[in-house]
Amino acid sequence: MKKVLVVTYYWPPAGGPGVQRVLKFCKYFSAFGWEPIVLTVQNGEYPSIDSTLLSESKMLKVYKSNTIEPFTLYKKIFNKKSVSTFALDHSSKGKMEGMAQWIRINCFIPDARKGWIPFAVRLGKKIMAREKCDLLFSSGPPHSLHFIAKKLKEKFNVPWVADFRDPWTDLFHLDGHKRLKTAQNLDKKKEESILSSADIITTVSSSLYDLFKQKREELRVEIITNGYDEDDYTDVSKTNGIHNKILISYIGGMAKSQIPYSFFKALKSITSRGFDAILRFSGNVHQDVSTEINNLSLQKQIEYEGYVNHKTAIRNMVNSDFLLLVIPNTSNNRGIITGKIFEYLRSKTTIICIGPADCDAAKIIHDTRSGFIFDYDDSNGISELIMSPKPVTSVDFHKYSRKSLADQLCSIFSELTP
Numbered sequence: 001m002k003k004v005l006v007v008t009y010y011w012p013p014a015g016g017p018g019v020q021r022v023l024k025f026c027k028y029f030s031a032f033g034w035e036p037i038v039l040t041v042q043n044g045e046y047p048s049i050d051s052t053l054l055s056e057s058k059m060l061k062v063y064k065s066n067t068i069e070p071f072t073l074y075k076k077i078f079n080k081k082s083v084s085t086f087a088l089d090h091s092s093k094g095k096m097e098g099m100a101q102w103i104r105i106n107c108f109i110p111d112a113r114k115g116w117i118p119f120a121v122r123l124g125k126k127i128m129a130r131e132k133c134d135l136l137f138s139s140g141p142p143h144s145l146h147f148i149a150k151k152l153k154e155k156f157n158v159p160w161v162a163d164f165r166d167p168w169t170d171l172f173h174l175d176g177h178k179r180l181k182t183a184q185n186l187d188k189k190k191e192e193s194i195l196s197s198a199d200i201i202t203t204v205s206s207s208l209y210d211l212f213k214q215k216r217e218e219l220r221v222e223i224i225t226n227g228y229d230e231d232d233y234t235d236v237s238k239t240n241g242i243h244n245k246i247l248i249s250y251i252g253g254m255a256k257s258q259i260p261y262s263f264f265k266a267l268k269s270i271t272s273r274g275f276d277a278i279l280r281f282s283g284n285v286h287q288d289v290s291t292e293i294n295n296l297s298l299q300k301q302i303e304y305e306g307y308v309n310h311k312t313a314i315r316n317m318v319n320s321d322f323l324l325l326v327i328p329n330t331s332n333n334r335g336i337i338t339g340k341i342f343e344y345l346r347s348k349t350t351i352i353c354i355g356p357a358d359c360d361a362a363k364i365i366h367d368t369r370s371g372f373i374f375d376y377d378d379s380n381g382i383s384e385l386i387m388s389p390k391p392v393t394s395v396d397f398h399k400y401s402r403k404s405l406a407d408q409l410c411s412i413f414s415e416l417t418p
Helices: 017-032 051-057 070-078 095-107 114-131 143-156 181-195 206-215 261-272 287-295 310-318 340-347 360-368 379-387 402-416
Strands: 002-007 034-041 061-065 135-140 160-164 200-203 221-223 246-251 277-282 302-304 322-326 350-354 371-374
Touching: 002 017, 002 114, 002 143, 002 402, 017 034, 017 051, 017 402, 034 114, 051 310, 061 114, 095 181, 114 143, 135 143, 135 402, 143 160, 143 181, 160 402, 181 206, 200 206, 200 402, 206 221, 206 360, 246 310, 246 340, 261 277, 261 287, 261 350, 261 379, 277 310, 310 340, 322 340, 340 350, 340 360, 350 360, 350 379, 360 371, 371 379
Parallel strands: 002 034, 002 135, 034 061, 135 160, 160 200, 200 221, 246 277, 246 322, 277 302, 322 350, 350 371
Antiparallel strands: none
């Protein structure tokens, strides 16, 4: 069996969407002739913790290296328990926190996880010599970790697949922030060095495929979407009428750019017409979400669960009447799919998607007949759907199973190592 060294920052006990893609790939690699050897960080700064995922990684060979984390200092200064994945959202902040944010985007290029690079490279060289890995696979963000794989490729002359779950210099979180021109240029130079060095780039959507091809026309880019793991749905069954109300669930973090103003208006409208509906948040949300809810006096129609583990999130998806999906209302947003959409599909619960009609997520929902897409200001359309639900058939989603996607990726690995 051939071996692949997998370089990833997010690994159990890390929770959230960042860990799922690589963890599930590694779970199924061996079924297609590849043994994963994982290189990750010791005591990383994760926005959320999900210890239930540890059971999925316990049979894998995992190496962990030290790191220097500026986020540790950041948390102490601002008395934070964790660092939000949407910490760069526009919101009112004090001068000190605003300065810390400015430093983050102008001084830590490409990102604040770069302190891991020297430690990981040192350990990675030992792993490569000991394990005789045939190929490198790095998955970002954080995109700084691609430099670990780049240095190991240069040292050991093995093929390298660089995986991009999100854009790099075009990341929507950076829109509108005061970033120095020198920082922008340096970041673009670093991105170019990775794109020109990797043998193959993999990414999660057709829009991101187009984005990377525009940067380098000769670039070999392959689309390997995110997906769902059928095993996650074992022993999860739908319990009808669990709330005796219309239950709409939003799973995962909500950034400021995702605040569903039209949905809140729709919820206000249907409530005034006598419909008993609840919106449940299973995840951390931006502070302005509660402000908007208070402005519309919707407190009684909202439930906040906070962050929940992955198994609970799946159960919540299955036992809802609708699932809310919001594509960030920013530029460069058409390629944003979110990892949760595929688990939404498998849950077979009607999806209410708010976003551009031509975005990649809308196409997936349309092709699988799993829900409905609404523009950012279409509160009337959302109201009508909730009051008069339309059935969905949820077809052709099996191609998004994690096992099938791991098979696709392993085919690329085998092509590079004949």
